[in-house]
Amino acid sequence: xxIAIREMKGHADHAACVRLQHETWGHDFTEIVxxxxxxxxxxxxxxxxxxxxxxxxxxxxxxxxxxAFAGQPCNWSQMLAVRHDHRGRSLGMQLKWFQRDWALAxxxxxxxxxxxxxxxxxxxxxxxxxxxxxxxxxxxxxxxDNGSILHQGMSLDxxxxxxxxxxxxxxxxxxxxxxxxxxxxxxxxxxxxxSGEASPIDADLPTTPQVRVEIPCDIENILAxxxxxxxxxxxxxxxxxxxxxxxxxxxxxxxxHGERRFYLLQSGAS
Numbered sequence: 381x382x383i384a385i386r387e388m389k390g391h392a393d394h395a396a397c398v399r400l401q402h403e404t405w406g407h408d409f410t411e412i413v414x415x416x417x418x419x420x421x422x423x424x425x426x427x428x429x430x431x432x433x434x435x436x437x438x439x440x441x442x443x444x445x446x447x448a449f450a451g452q453p454c455n456w457s458q459m460l461a462v463r464h465d466h467r468g469r470s471l472g473m474q475l476k477w478f479q480r481d482w483a484l485a486x487x488x489x490x491x492x493x494x495x496x497x498x499x500x501x502x503x504x505x506x507x508x509x510x511x512x513x514x515x516x517x518x519x520x521x522x523x524x525d526n527g528s529i530l531h532q533g534m535s536l537d538x539x540x541x542x543x544x545x546x547x548x549x550x551x552x553x554x555x556x557x558x559x560x561x562x563x564x565x566x567x568x569x570x571x572x573x574x575s576g577e578a579s580p581i582d583a584d585l586p587t588t589p590q591v592r593v594e595i596p597c598d599i600e601n602i603l604a605x606x607x608x609x610x611x612x613x614x615x616x617x618x619x620x621x622x623x624x625x626x627x628x629x630x631x632x633x634x635x636x637h638g639e640r641r642f643y644l645l646q647s648g649a650s
Contacts, residue, residue, distance in 0.1 A: 381433055383471070385478045388428045388441070394418045396438040397430065404461040411522070413443060413459060421445050427455060427482055431462075431471050439466045442475040449492055450515070450542075455483050457493035476510055477554065480545050489545050494521060494538035497621065498599040498613055500641040506541055507634040508561055511553035514631040515542040517621045534603060534610055537618055561633050564644050566590035570620045578640060580616035585623050592635070592642040593620050 388394055394415035401412050418428045421443070431440040440462035444455040457479060462471045483491055492515065495502045506512045522536040544550060552558045569585055571578045571594040578594050585591075596602055596613055603610040630649035635642045 383431050383433060383439065383474070385429060385431045385474055387422065387482075388418065388430055391415060393430060393438065394428070397428065397441050397443070400438055400441060400461055400463060401459070403463065418443065425486070427457075427479060429475065429478055429482070431475060439463050440471045440475055442479050444479060444491065444493075446486075446488065449490075452490055453488055454490040454492050455479070455488050457491055460493075473505070473509065480543070480550070480554070484545055491543040491545060493541050493543075494518070495541060496599070497537065497539050497617060497643075498595050498610075500595055500597055500599070500636075503595070503634045503641070503643070504636065507631070508558070509553060510543065511547065511549040511551075511558060512541045512543040515540040517618075517625055519618060519622070534607070535614055537614060561635055563635060563637065564590060564592065564633070564642075566592045566644060568592045568594055568642065570594055570616055573640070576639075580613050582616065582619070585620060587627070587647065590632075590644060590646050591624065591629070592644055593617060593624075595641050595643070597639050597641050 388397060397418060398412060398415060402409065405411070422428050425446040427442065427444040427446070429442050430438045432438055441460070442457060443459040444457040446453070446455050448454060449456065460472060460475055462475075479491060483489070495506060497503070497517070507514075516539070518538050518540060520535050521538040524534060524536050549558065567586060567588060569583060569591045570580060572581050578596065595617060599610060599613065602613070624645050627647075629645040629647050631643050632646045632649050633644040635644060
């Protein structure tokens with residue numbers, strides 16, 4: 381199947397984007413970006429682009445607004461979604477690389493976005509496949525009562541991601557020459573492994589040069605089955621990330637080891 385990725389053109393494209401937002405986040409989602417905002421954002425330098433099949437159907441989209449953050453011009457990638465029946469085909473990655481090329485062509489060298497620190501697949505894509513880095517942790521960045529079928533009232537803590545488009549790491553990611561993440565034996569500070577699964581624990585937080593912070597392999601499945609357990613993971617990792625970021629640690633990698641997933645943090649990484 382041939383896929384064309386291009387900027388949205390006209391009301392039909394904008395309407396298709398709104399339909400895909402509803403399909404992704406639910407019809408009661410209160411943060412839908414309407415057609416008029418998509419249009420105006422494009423008129424003033426933002427990005428609204430879609431992935432289309434040969435019949436012109438929108439299979440995915442990326443939406444970002446252009447402005448300034450952390451003292452520099454940027455595009456803030458507000459939304460990215462792929463139709464459920466086309467996930468797992470690298471469409472999301474293709475949309476991100478389109479966004480990079482689009483931004484660089486306009487003299488923009490930094491893209492920012494947010495994601496849930498507990499979603500392992502997004503952590504892997506952002507850090508290990510795109511070469512992005514974590515800028516900061518924000519507690520309850522978005523309102524949890526937004527009607528999304530994905531969130532189910534869970535507090536929406538987020539990482540702010542910085543994507544320095546011309547950095548060596550991002551260029552290597554674009555060329556698919558990034559080295560594989562190294563396995564680290566750093567101490568896991570927030571969990572224990574029992575009976576084939578990880579459980580969050582509140583323990584002392586050491587200041588060794590490197591530490592690992594575990595997250596669930598599939599937080600969405602946990603949230604669907606046991607919201608209290610998902611909340612325990614949120615509270616646990618919030619405490620740990622806020623502590624280590626405050627004392628100067630940075631996330632330097634993401635590791636997948638069997639059914640376990642870890643962020644690798646390092647003191648004074650910069």
